[in-house]
Amino acid sequence: MINNYCEVTTKTAIDLAYAIRGKNTKEKIELPKYQRNLVWGKQKKEKFIESLKLGFPVGAILLHRQGEKNGVINYLIIDGLQRTTTIFDYLDNTTNYNLTTDLQHCKSELDALIAKLKKYLELDSETLADVIQEYIGSELVSGFEEVKGYSAFQLNKFLSSKYSKALNEKALPLDSLNTEYSNILAKLKEKADIHDIKTPVIEYSGPSENLPDIFTRLNTQGTQLNKYQIYAAMWEKSKIEIRNNNIIELIKKKYEDINEKGLSIGNDENLDIIKDFNIFEYLYGLGKYILTLENEKYKTLFKPETSEDDFQDIESYIFVITNYVYQAYEDDQIVKMENLDKFISKINQNSFENAIIHCIEETYSILAPILTFSLNQNKSKNLTFVPISEIQIISLIVSIFKFKFNKQLKLKTIDKTEYSKLKRNILLYYWFDICDGKWDRSTDTQLIETIRNDRYLKDISLKSWDLLMDKYFNEQLSRRHKERTNISKKDILFLKYLYSNIVSAKSEKSKTNYHIDHIIPVSLLKKKAQNLDSALPISAIGNLCLLNEEINKNKGDKTIQEYLSEIPDSDAKKVSKEFEKFIFLKIENLNGIVRKNISEDNLLEFLTSRHKEMKKVFYDSFEIK
Structure with missing residues (x-):
């Protein structure tokens, strides 16, 4: 016989708000500990409220009916936390929302x-x-x-x-x-007013032991949760005693923040005395703890440029890092994330935390020459982006763990020459893989193979470099426009690599700003494109260079030759050397090409020539041979 544990009903917005805040005398709604954080941004909230007002379908809220106590029916939210909390946030703070639709x-x-x-x-x-x-x-x-x-x-x-x-x-x-x-x-x-708008609700009254499985099945159908949040439901009952008091306090803060928003946690206990938490809570707290150690540094490493609604918290990385550390710990045998609780239960927590933090710190220090190389127009436009995928950064961290740590989670005696090679290769693979798009559609299998095969200990061949860089430069020539365009993140990253050994540490410490400039001015190429009625590779990487902020501002929209002809001879020689240092060409080599009546053929000849020089400088800087 098929069990029918579900009943479909509706609840008004005000009824939901009262129930989740404990103001409803007949119903009370709580949330389980494995629910995700309150992460909806303003845009998603406003879209949801607008859909309610327009009468559009918004998806049912799934509640688990847990029984009745003192005349109050108790529920757990299984699916629909964001929608429910948005409803009562809107009821409390209506004027914080955009009411343009209502004004119509x-x-x-x-x-x-x-x-x-x-x-x-x-x-x-x-x-x-x-x-x-x-x-x-x-x-x-x-x-x-x-x-x-x-x-x-x-x-x-x-x-x-x-x-x-x-x-x-x-x-x-x-x-x-x-x-x-x-x-x-x-x-x-x-x-x-949305007080009386009804929302569809599914009430599940079956056994509570089915809840983690239901939660997992619901969320594997879409993209609501990332991987660690799905598995978190499976670890609901896997209790461990957390040794690190800082982590305990950060877990408590999460629940205190939820309580401040008017929500309550199902099966809540006294957080002041409890030390036994589940694996989900422990790893969540560890992620937050790491951010408290070197806040800005780790945010640079773990926070790609994303919209508010798509922001990926560091704990997401910590869960997946832990899973692949588990795999490395088991000699690269395939492990299941749902068994992560067994791994955490048998290791020394302090050693584990120190090992993870050490490997993150090492990864940051390897990439720091690139990550901290600031190309800025002003402080509000600091180009210190990190075009990196979650899986790519995890592959670097876990590869370092595998090389440096033993099964007791202690540092091994390592071959220093081999480790120097690993660090050099990590820096090079960072650019190589981003340029090649290796991690754009990455999979777990790809990550497993990278770690298992010790990929970062293997040098990239000169042939592979030549193929990659030639493809990159050729793509630049095909990107044509008639106007100034934004410089891509990939191109900015390459410029950081290209100039990282040219801009001295002394210059960085003196806070000298470097601007990205077009060697052949944009205004000149725009005019040429209009005359030809044909788009040109105006912002091809071969036309880009770094210039000292002061020189760049003084030069303005002039060609290099025009600028040099206007300054005193006593300064021109010194400034010429500065230009040659940063454009990798002799000034006299520009005379036949960079001119006001430049032809398309001249431009392509110049770009091809400079691409060759850039490739040579890049190879020499990183000893690629």
């Missing part, structure tokens, strides 16, 4: 106000709606009550201030506009 339903009220405002201001309904949205999102308003700034008086004050010049510093007459203001505010409050 207030057109008649907006038009009535515009008709009255004509004596003083010329506004259309769209502009007025934007201004009202600006008012609602301002510090003047903190809620839909008059005492929180939501009033005709405050709206009039806001409009008068915004258009003070057009009004000759006079305030709009509140008495004659009060009715129209009040009508708009009342209508907007009505349209923004």
